[in-house]
Amino acid sequence: xxxxxxxxxxxxxxxxxxxxxxxxxxxxxxxxxxxxxxxxxxxxxxxxxxxxxxxxxxxxxxxxxxxxxxxxxxxxxxxxxxxxxxxxxxxxxxxxxxxxxxxxxxxxxxxxxxxxxxxxxxxxxxxxxxxxxxxxxxxxxxxxxxxxxxxxxxxxxxxxxxxxxxxxxxxxxxxxxxxxxxxxxxxxxxxxxxxxxxxxxxxxxxxxxxxxxxxxxxxxxxxxxxxxxxxxxxxxxxxxxxxxxxxxxxxxxxxxxxxxxxxxxxxxxxxxxxxxxxxxxxxxxxxxxxxxxxxxxxxxxxxxxxxxxxxxxxxxxxxxxxxxxxxxxxxxxxxxxxxxxxxxxxxxxxxxxxxxxxxxxxxxxxxxxxxxxxxxxxxxxxx
Amino acid sequence: xxxxxxxxxxxxxxxxxxxxxxxxxxxxxxxxxxxxxxxxxxxxxxxxxxxxxxxxxxxxxxxxxxxxxxxxxxxxxxxxxxxxxxxxxxxxxxxxxxxxxxxxxxxxxxxxxxxxxxxxxxxxxxxxxxxxxxxxxxxxxxxxxxxxxxxxxxxxxxxxxxxxxxxxxxxxxxxxxxxxxxxxxxxxxxxxxxxxxxxxxxxxxxxxxxxxxxxxxxxxxxxxxxxxxxxxxxxxxxxxxxxxxxxxxxxxxxxxxxxxxxxxxxxxxxxxxxxxxxxxxxxxxxxxxxxxxxxxxxxxxxxxxxxxxxxxxxxxxxxxxxxxxxxxxxxxxxxxxxxxxxxxxxxxxxxxxxxxxxxxxxxxxxxxxxxxxxx
Numbered sequence: 001x002x003x004x005x006x007x008x009x010x011x012x013x014x015x016x017x018x019x020x021x022x023x024x025x026x027x028x029x030x031x032x033x034x035x036x037x038x039x040x041x042x043x044x045x046x047x048x049x050x051x052x053x054x055x056x057x058x059x060x061x062x063x064x065x066x067x068x069x070x071x072x073x074x075x076x077x078x079x080x081x082x083x084x085x086x087x088x089x090x091x092x093x094x095x096x097x098x099x100x101x102x103x104x105x106x107x108x109x110x111x112x113x114x115x116x117x118x119x120x121x122x123x124x125x126x127x128x129x130x131x132x133x134x135x136x137x138x139x140x141x142x143x144x145x146x147x148x149x150x151x152x153x154x155x156x157x158x159x160x161x162x163x164x165x166x167x168x169x170x171x172x173x174x175x176x177x178x179x180x181x182x183x184x185x186x187x188x189x190x191x192x193x194x195x196x197x198x199x200x201x202x203x204x205x206x207x208x209x210x211x212x213x214x215x216x217x218x219x220x221x222x223x224x225x226x227x228x229x230x231x232x233x234x235x236x237x238x239x240x241x242x243x244x245x246x247x248x249x250x251x252x253x254x255x256x257x258x259x260x261x262x263x264x265x266x267x268x269x270x271x272x273x274x275x276x277x278x279x280x281x282x283x284x285x286x287x288x289x290x291x292x293x294x295x296x297x298x299x300x301x302x303x304x305x306x307x308x309x310x311x312x313x314x315x316x317x318x319x320x321x322x323x324x325x326x327x328x329x330x331x332x333x334x335x336x337x338x339x340x341x342x343x344x345x346x347x348x349x350x351x352x353x354x355x356x357x358x359x360x361x362x363x364x365x366x367x368x369x370x371x372x373x374x375x376x377x378x379x380x381x382x383x
Numbered sequence: 384x385x386x387x388x389x390x391x392x393x394x395x396x397x398x399x400x401x402x403x404x405x406x407x408x409x410x411x412x413x414x415x416x417x418x419x420x421x422x423x424x425x426x427x428x429x430x431x432x433x434x435x436x437x438x439x440x441x442x443x444x445x446x447x448x449x450x451x452x453x454x455x456x457x458x459x460x461x462x463x464x465x466x467x468x469x470x471x472x473x474x475x476x477x478x479x480x481x482x483x484x485x486x487x488x489x490x491x492x493x494x495x496x497x498x499x500x501x502x503x504x505x506x507x508x509x510x511x512x513x514x515x516x517x518x519x520x521x522x523x524x525x526x527x528x529x530x531x532x533x534x535x536x537x538x539x540x541x542x543x544x545x546x547x548x549x550x551x552x553x554x555x556x557x558x559x560x561x562x563x564x565x566x567x568x569x570x571x572x573x574x575x576x577x578x579x580x581x582x583x584x585x586x587x588x589x590x591x592x593x594x595x596x597x598x599x600x601x602x603x604x605x606x607x608x609x610x611x612x613x614x615x616x617x618x619x620x621x622x623x624x625x626x627x628x629x630x631x632x633x634x635x636x637x638x639x640x641x642x643x644x645x646x647x648x649x650x651x652x653x654x655x656x657x658x659x660x661x662x663x664x665x666x667x668x669x670x671x672x673x674x675x676x677x678x679x680x681x682x683x684x685x686x687x688x689x690x691x692x693x694x695x696x697x698x699x700x701x702x703x704x705x706x707x708x709x710x711x712x713x714x715x716x717x718x719x720x721x722x723x724x725x726x727x728x729x730x731x732x733x734x735x736x737x738x739x740x741x742x743x744x745x746x747x748x749x750x751x752x753x754x755x756x757x758x
Contacts, residue, residue, distance in 0.1 A: 180619055180705070184696045187685045191715065209687035209694065228688040245690060248549055296691055315560035317581030318600060320617055321666050324581070326556040337556070348560060 009075050009163040009196045011038040011061065016070035018056050018220075030056045032220035033070065038164075041194040045211030047201055049243070053220040054200045058166050061198065063087050074163050090162035094169040096153040098141040104128070105137040108156045127155045130189065147178035154186070158193060165195040171206055183209060204244050208232065216240045233360070238290060238369040241362060247295045247324060250336040253366055258285040266291050266363070269332030272309055274356055277376045289372065292362035295339040300325065304353030311336070311354050316346040327352070384429065384536050384568055389438035391424050391592075398424045400592040401438065406536075409566040413583030415573060415615065421592040422572040426538045429570060430459045442535055453484065458534035460525055460542050466513040472524050473509040476500060479532045492531075499527045502561060519550045523557075530561075537569040543578060555581050576616045588612050605727075610736040613662050613729060619694060622704045624661040625733060628653045637661055637730070643700030646677050648730070659739065662729030668706035669722045670695070670713065676722035679704065683717050697721060 013036040019027040031053040038044045046054040059065035061072055063084030072079050079087045098107050108127065109120040128134040131151045141149055150170060157165055170186065171179045187210050190197055201207050207214050208228040215225045216239070224236035235241040241249050254268035264276040266289060274291060304310050311327035314335065323342040328335055330351070338354070346352075363372040384406040391399040399421045406412040414422045427433040429440055431452030440448045447455050458479075466475050473496060479485050480492045487495065500506045503523040513521055526542060543551045543558075559582055573579055579586045580600045588595040588603065588611070596608045607613040613621050626639040628648075635653050637646045646661070653659075672678055681699035688694075695713050696705045706721060713719070730739045 176618070177614070177620055181703075184685045184687070184703070184705075187687065188715075191685075205689070208689060232688075232690050246548075247552060294691075315556040317556060317559050319577055319580045320604065324552075324556070326560070 008040045010040045011164050011196055011198070012036070012071075012073040013057075013061075014071040014073070016057070016060065016072065017068050018053075018060060018065065019068045029220045031060070031067075034217075034220075034222055036215060036222070036225065038196055038198060040196055042212045043190050043197040043199060043210060045199045045201060045207035045214040046217060047204060047207040047211075047214050047244075048217035049202060052217045054202075054217050055168070057217075058091070058168055058198065058200045061164065062089050062091050062166055088160070088163040089166060090157035090160050090164075091166040091168060092150075092153045092157040092170055094172055096141070096149045098149060098152060098156075100140065100142055103138055103140060104133065104144075104152050107141065107152055108137075108159055110156065111160060123159050124155070127159045131155050131185070145178070146173045146175070147182050150174060150182060154189075158189075158195065162195065165190075165197040167197060167199045169201055169203075170199070172201075172203070186210065204246065208244070216243060218243075234371070235292070235362065236371050238292075238364045241292045241364065241371075245294060247337055247339065249292045249294050249362075250298075251364075252291045252293075252329070252334050252336065254289055254291055256285060256287045256289055256363075268309075268329060268334060271331035272329050272334075274309065274361070275307070276358065276361070276374070279374050279376055288366040290364045290366045292364060293336075293356050294360065295324070295337045297357040297360040298336070298338045299355040299357070300338055300340060300344075301353040301355060304351065308353030308355050310351055313346045313348050313350045313352065315348060316340075316344065318342045327354070384443075384570070385439075385441040386425070386428070387439040387441065389425070389428055389435045389440065391421075391428060391433060392436045398592050399428070399435070402592075402594060404587060404594065404597070406568055406570060408568055411569045411571065411582060411584045413571045413573060413579040413586045414589055415576060415579040415583075415586055416589035417574055419591075420589040422574075422589055423540055424592075425589070426459065426540050426570060426572055429536065430457050430538055431455050432459075453482075456533070456535040457538060458529045458532040458536075459538040460529040460540065466521060466524055468513050470512075471509065472500075472505065472511050472513065472516070475513065475524055476509075476527045476531055478528060485532055495531055496527070499530050503527050503530075503557065519546050519554060522546060522554065535568060537567045539569060539571045541573055542571075543575070544573070551575075558582060580616065588615060606738070607662075607729070608738055610660060610662070610731050613731070613738075617664060617666075619665045619705045619707065621729075622663040622665065623731070624663065624699070624702055624704065626659055626661060628655050628657040628659055630655040639700050639702065641700040643681075644679055646679075646728075653739070658733035660731045660733050660736075662731060663704060663723055664727065665694070665705045666707045667724060667727040668704070670706070670708050670710055670719055671722060672720045673722035675725075677725050677728060679721045679723070681719060681721070683713060683715050683719055686713050686715055695719075 013034055015033045015035060016031055017033050018031040019029050021027050046057060048054050056065060060067050063082060067080060105124050108124040112120040128137055131154060133148060133151045136148060171183055174182055199210055213225060213227055214231050216223045216231060218239050224231055224240040231240060231244050235244060242251060252268050254266050257265045257267050259265055262278060264279045266274040266276055301308055310330040312330060314326040314328050317324040319342060321342055323340045323344050325338045325340050325346055326335060358376045363374055365372055386402045386404040389399055389402045402425060414425060416422050424433060428435050439446050442455060476496050477492060480487050500509055503526060505520060505523045508520060522542060543554050546554060555578055571582060585597060585599055586603055587597045590611060596603060596612050603612055604616055610623060626637050629636040629638040635648045635650050637648055638644065679699055681697040684696040684698040684703055686693055686695050692707050692709050693713060694705060694707055696703050697719060704721060732739055
């Protein structure tokens with residue numbers, strides 16, 4: 001494996017923007033002024049739905065697309081305007097883009113031989129060994145499995161020791177078994193080689209699993225940039241809360257109310273109120289909020305108490321070790337999902353009590369979608 | 384509803400190789416398998432859209448193999464929910480009731496349609512045109528159209544496969560709530576194991592036109608007949624550790640070829656030298672050494688955050704084993720011990736893939752007795 005011995009390869013995007021002009025219409029902002037620093041050796045996951053601007057961002061970094069405005073800096077040097085092949089950025093594409101008439105080895109060494117680089121064969125062999133495809137070097141791509149093709153594509157990208165490695169939906173064409181194995185190998189490989197890497201994906205599992213940090217993207221802007229735990233446990237807004245997590249987070253619209261004793265309540269319906277207790281930093285009395293809580297963070301009690309939220313069982317789905325309970329929140333038309341043990345007994349129509357884990361209860365401003373930072377303060381506060 | 388030795392050939396291709404299947408009255412029965420397994424062909428044989436090359440189809444104890452489709456009292460929803468684009472949602476749902484066979488007085492028909500549409504959450508869309516609906520809404524209209532027909536058997540061909548993952552999960556719960564309301568004998572085809580687990584009273588696994596296993600979710604999960612069934616369920620997938628049966632003194636062992644793993648199996652009926660695969664479900668495994676459990680030692684290969692939990696892959700000799708843990712302090716390259724509850728170990732013949740009965744099967748009462756760690 002080629003040792004890395006080179007200057008610091010951080011990647012910086014500054015107010016990066018790409019607009020597409022359409023005759024007679026307002027310009028479309030595919031990427032709208034994003035700022036990002038990917039540290040040397042870091043793997044950043046660019047996660048978002050199709051059309052969010054993540055592929056355009058990747059293409060601009062690779063030099064396949066020029067930004068409308070803003071800057072891209074690799075190792076401190078602006079690469080905007082530089083031809084793609086001089087940027088030392090390698091891309092492993094979703095569709096592999098291998099040359100069918102060439103052998104695996106020729107595919108891997110293609111770029112190097114074009115540049116007349118030395119040791120191409122030996123380096124190809126080293127990389128192939130690292131990726132477990134050394135026995136395929138003399139084969140043509142046609143006969144390979146999807147997982148093998150993906151490894152060849154990856155080998156071709158990293159054999160050049162790029163400053164920045166771009167991975168475009170690298171696992172999307174693999175079947176479930178190959179995807180798991182390849183994902184783990186990719187993670188290990190990136191850790192060991194330490195390439196500064198940007199991974200573009202629409203698959204949150206992939207992003208959570210692989211990335212040191214995740215940039216969740218929508219409508220050409222970053223919604224949240226943070227670690228997997230950060231994005232999962234402290235989503236910055238409603239989009240992130242809804243997009244990340246499987247099963248998805250319950251998002252329940254309601255209104256904040258201050259009780260006579262100063263404690264705060266999230267009213268989700270006439271008879272459905274979540275007592276938040278005395279809080280710090282929450283929103284205002286009367287504010288329209290959306291309460292977010294993940295299905296794992298709700299406890300179901302067969303007998304409701306004054307402290308639990310009444311709900312009726314809509315459906316129960318046993319799944320492997322876990323079960324998924326869908327409930328109607330009493331007195332509202334809101335439905336929510338709770339993750340339970342797989343052999344729970346739940347009769348449709350039955351009323352149960354729900355207890356929310358307050359430490360894992362999120363509040364969002366319904367109007368802006370932004371997260372409202374709050375913490376329950378168990379001890380009474382002095383004013 | 385029953386299939387008796389149903390065989391279907393297309394020229395030289397055998398789509399169904401003699402299927403025997405019984406679906407009890409009111410049962411929600413799921414056919415699970417990869418594409419090309421023969422799931423849809425089975426449905427079509429029941430619906431009467433295909434005539435079996437050999438064998439019989441029975442509904443309510445009556446042989447309907449030669450009966451016309453529209454005389455079978457079978458309703459079928461297809462994967463491609465073909466709606467009439469120029470008709471309203473109401474008229475689309477009402478369509479089956481226009482035929483003489485299912486004709487109802489107008490007010491009865493209206494009440495039925497309103498009720499079914501309400502159950503499916505599309506009551507407010509009845510005056511809309513199909514093009515104004517989302518994919519999920521169209522799916523529900525197609526389902527409603529099937530459900531208004533008086534049918535003895537409901538056939539559902541991948542009804543959720545066109546939906547995105549989030550809507551699919553929602554609609555699955557909808558179907559589940561309906562299934563329990565309806566108690567209609569149903570045959571449901573899918574390639575999604577979560578749908579099969581969530582919905583099926585019983586599940587049949589189909590492969591290459593043959594039944595591999597029929598059973599409850601528990602049976603398929605805990606006692607799969609072979610590695611095909613074992614790997615059909617679960618994310619992350621079951622770990623299959625390759626090894627051989629070895630004999631040591633009076634003990635029968637599972638041993639990996641590199642000798643890194645040696646587990647006592649406490650059984651005498653296994654021939655030494657047999658190539659086997661040890662099946663370990665990622666969520667059955669625990670990090671750390673637990674008393675009475677089978678243990679494996681290895682080095683952490685990668686740690687992947689998975690929402691609230693971590694997926695940890697451990698290198699054990701030349702093989703890898705994945706497990707899911709809430710533990711947050713697992714570090715790559717660290718040495719760890721994995722504990723496996725002995726009654727959860729599955730042993731398969733590596734050549735045939737067939738399960739060699741659960742490891743603890745022959746030690747009733749104390750399933751842990753035969754298992755000792757030789758890590």
